[in-house]
Amino acid sequence: MLELKRITKVFNEGTADEKIALRGIDLTLAPGDFVTVIGSNGAGKSTLMNIISGRLSPDTGEVWINGRDVTALKEHARARYIGRVFQDPMAGTAPHMTIEENLALAYNRTKRRTLSLGVTKQKREWFRETLRTLHLGLEDRLAAKVGLLSGGERQALSLLMATFTKPDVLLLDEHTAALDPARAELVTELTKQMVEQHRLTTLMVTHNMEQAIRLGNRLIMMDGGQIIFAAEGKEKEELTVERLLEAFQRIRGSQFASDRAVLSS
Amino acid sequence: MFSSVEAGLIYAVMALGVYLSFRILDFPDLTVDGSFVTGASVAAVLIVNGANPFAASAAALLAGFAAGVLTGLLHTKGKINPLLSGILMMIALYSINLRIMGKSNVPLLQQETVITNITAVWRQAGLDAAFNQLVSFTGFAPRTWAVLVSMAIVALMVKGLLDWLLKTEVGIALRATGDNKPMVASFSANTDWLIVFGLGLSNALVALSGALVAQYGGFSDVGMGIGMIVIGLASVIIGEALFGARSVARATWAVIGGAIVYRLILALALRVEFLETGDVKLITALIVMMALVVPNTLAAQKERQRKKRRVRQLERGETVAGAETNYKSV
Ligand SMILES: Nc1ncnc2c1ncn2[C@@H]1O[C@H](COP(=O)(O)OP(=O)(O)OP(=O)(O)O)[C@@H](O)[C@H]1O
Ligand SMILES: [Mg+2]
Numbered sequence: 001m002l003e004l005k006r007i008t009k010v011f012n013e014g015t016a017d018e019k020i021a022l023r024g025i026d027l028t029l030a031p032g033d034f035v036t037v038i039g040s041n042g043a044g045k046s047t048l049m050n051i052i053s054g055r056l057s058p059d060t061g062e063v064w065i066n067g068r069d070v071t072a073l074k075e076h077a078r079a080r081y082i083g084r085v086f087q088d089p090m091a092g093t094a095p096h097m098t099i100e101e102n103l104a105l106a107y108n109r110t111k112r113r114t115l116s117l118g119v120t121k122q123k124r125e126w127f128r129e130t131l132r133t134l135h136l137g138l139e140d141r142l143a144a145k146v147g148l149l150s151g152g153e154r155q156a157l158s159l160l161m162a163t164f165t166k167p168d169v170l171l172l173d174e175h176t177a178a179l180d181p182a183r184a185e186l187v188t189e190l191t192k193q194m195v196e197q198h199r200l201t202t203l204m205v206t207h208n209m210e211q212a213i214r215l216g217n218r219l220i221m222m223d224g225g226q227i228i229f230a231a232e233g234k235e236k237e238e239l240t241v242e243r244l245l246e247a248f249q250r251i252r253g254s255q256f257a258s259d260r261a262v263l264s265s
Numbered sequence: 266m267f268s269s270v271e272a273g274l275i276y277a278v279m280a281l282g283v284y285l286s287f288r289i290l291d292f293p294d295l296t297v298d299g300s301f302v303t304g305a306s307v308a309a310v311l312i313v314n315g316a317n318p319f320a321a322s323a324a325a326l327l328a329g330f331a332a333g334v335l336t337g338l339l340h341t342k343g344k345i346n347p348l349l350s351g352i353l354m355m356i357a358l359y360s361i362n363l364r365i366m367g368k369s370n371v372p373l374l375q376q377e378t379v380i381t382n383i384t385a386v387w388r389q390a391g392l393d394a395a396f397n398q399l400v401s402f403t404g405f406a407p408r409t410w411a412v413l414v415s416m417a418i419v420a421l422m423v424k425g426l427l428d429w430l431l432k433t434e435v436g437i438a439l440r441a442t443g444d445n446k447p448m449v450a451s452f453s454a455n456t457d458w459l460i461v462f463g464l465g466l467s468n469a470l471v472a473l474s475g476a477l478v479a480q481y482g483g484f485s486d487v488g489m490g491i492g493m494i495v496i497g498l499a500s501v502i503i504g505e506a507l508f509g510a511r512s513v514a515r516a517t518w519a520v521i522g523g524a525i526v527y528r529l530i531l532a533l534a535l536r537v538e539f540l541e542t543g544d545v546k547l548i549t550a551l552i553v554m555m556a557l558v559v560p561n562t563l564a565a566q567k568e569r570q571r572k573k574r575r576v577r578q579l580e581r582g583e584t585v586a587g588a589e590t591n592y593k594s595v
Contacts, residue, residue: 053451079453092451094444097437105441108434109452115430118437161452 002029002052002169002201007061009047009225021047023225025061029169029218034195034202036212038244039222045205048222049173052203054078066168080110083167083200085158085175092158095147099138099157102146103127106161130164134190152183156190163194170195172204188215209241221248228252267407269532273525274416275477276496278423280504280524281517282470283497285427288516290463291443292340295351295494297471299358300332302490304472306362309371309485318379322476329472330465332358337461362487369487378480380412387411412481419477423470424517430466431513439463440513471497492546495553500524502556527552 007025012018021044029035039045050056052063054075062071065081086092093102104118104127119127124142131139134156138149146154155175163170172191176184192215195202206212212219219236221229221244228251231239279301286294304325311321332354339350363369387393387409396410407413430436438454439462449456471493479485504523510516527549534540534548 055447055450074455076450076453076455079451082451084451091445092448094441094448096444097440101437101440104434105437105449105452105454108438108454113434113438113454115433115435118432118434 003064005062007058032199034216035218036216037205038212043222044225081168083162084171087174089151089154093146100142170200170202269528273528277420277521277524279474280500282467284520286467296336296354297494298490299355300329300468301475301493302362304475305479305485306365308476325476326473330469333464333468337464341457371485374483383415384411499553
């Protein structure tokens with residue numbers, strides 16, 4: 001379970017480049033919730049993800065995971081609860097290490113690292129089994145350097161590394177954006193499969209509205225550092241891209257009008 | 266030549282330390298120039314004051330570890346960039362080393378050292394005769410095999426230890442830290458501590474090597490570490506170029522080989538009439554430059570030739586397609 005309480009974040013406060021990235025975000029994810037996040041460039045989606053993962057700390061507000069306030073925990077300490085896949089396929093894996101070594105690193109996300117062997121026979125077998133679920137033939141390339149894999153293969157591996165240890169919260173930030181349509185579809189399919197299999201509480205950023213509607217049980221739209229639209233259950237099931245755009249126009253339009261009113265008065 | 270191999274094996278321990286910081290952690294750590302002398306000074310002073318030379322070498326190792334840890338803290342907690350952290354430690358250690366020794370040079374000639382101890386035991390066991398017999402067909406008989414064999418054992422033990430460590434859970438996190446640091450944090454490893462630990466270990470090896478070099482050469486001198494990082498790099502780069510670095514175990518072999526080859530090249534260079542011992546650093550720099558430039562140039566040349574070949578192939582028969590003829594007329 002994930003709770004965000006009145007999160008705000010300002011970059012370069014007090015300078016000419018001041019940028020309010022998040023304005024009081026409140027959001028609660030029940031266990032097993034799969035929330036898709038859409039919003040224009042600069043809406044604050046990645047900033048929100050970084051604040052949840054602990055890479056950035058909020059100016060105000062709190063992050064709670066499983067009923068525990070984790071706001072003060074550093075990224076590496078918080079990572080015990082969080083699985084993450086980044087937009088850049090290079091970001092989620094160690095390119096000069098082998099597939100099995102990368103998996104071994106991910107395996108220790110929830111455990112203390114010791115001086116025992118990272119890749120044992122037993123683990124190798126298990127890695128092989130888990131890799132088989134990707135249907136990419138990676139199970140036969142355990143000793144291959146990850147840098148030799150294609151972007152799609154790497155992203156599928158990143159996804160596996162983030163999920164096979166069943167994180168309490170899974171964060172996906174445009175993790176299919178750098179892939180060609182076929183590969184993106186594959187990784188999306190794998191995402192769905194893994195989230196369902198482990199019943200993961202998931203927050204997924206995407207620019208693909210159709211995908212945002214199709215996946216998950218909740219959808220939120222962000223703009224200007226705020227959540228401006230949210231839908232769940234039946235309402236979400238009935239969403240279409242047109243209705244979503246319409247809602248955006250309506251909300252942004254009125255805000256635009258009120259902005260103008262403020263300026264002219 | 267024989268003594269070059271001996272020296273190569275002792276310096277190989279230092280080169281393995283440099284491999285750990287430079288290649289595994291991707292941290293160009295200049296502390297080495299200082300921590301090498303720290304190891305030498307600590308060992309020399311303890312030995313002169315009557316300590317057991319093995320204990321003195323162990324103390325040197327710990328002193329090196331501490332120096333590396335400080336560099337790591339400067340970088341991770343003090344947010345100073347890697348190069349500058351190392352330079353600051355290096356310069357600080359210069360004064361500290363002087364303090365440890367109390368003067369700029371501590372001779373060890375009349376002292377009992379690790380080297381004299383081992384040689385004595387070796388002689389008693391009569392092992393030289395056995396080794397000489399082994400190579401009798403060459404007619405070659407060195408002063409003693411003791412140093413070569415014992416230092417080979419030390420270098421191999423360090424190699425074995427590194428190979429093992431880098432395969433453990435902690436070791437995998439350490440390697441990943443040098444490969445993709447942000448990603449390691451997202452898998453709940455504390456990269457700050459890994460860097461501190463890695464640099465500590467690296468400089469521990471460098472200091473151990475310094476302690477052994479002092480006992481082998483018979484003195485510790487405050488200037489003996491100048492350019493040590495470059496010698497370490499030379500060993501790593503030459504080794505990787507000659508012997509490859511596909512896996513960690515392969516790379517550590519290569520580093521030991523590189524350290525020996527470097528000593529041999531240096532010995533050969535110094536035989537040239539015109540060159541003097543003072544030119545050693547210049548020769549070292551040239552060796553590293555060549556080891557860096559030559560493989561690149563060769564690769565670029567190969568690539569050019571490959572392209573030329575391809576163009577010739579196209580010109581010969583495969584130009585039927587109109588697009589290609591057009592392209593050539595442009
Ligand atoms: N480190 C930073 N320093 C200064 N400003 C930043 C920083 N990171 C983000 N911003 C600004 O904060 C705002 C929100 O950025 P963010 O990356 O969260 O947007 P996003 O919704 O992820 O956009 P995109 O869809 O383009 O990925 C942007 O205006 C951005 O320029
Ligand atoms: Mg973003």
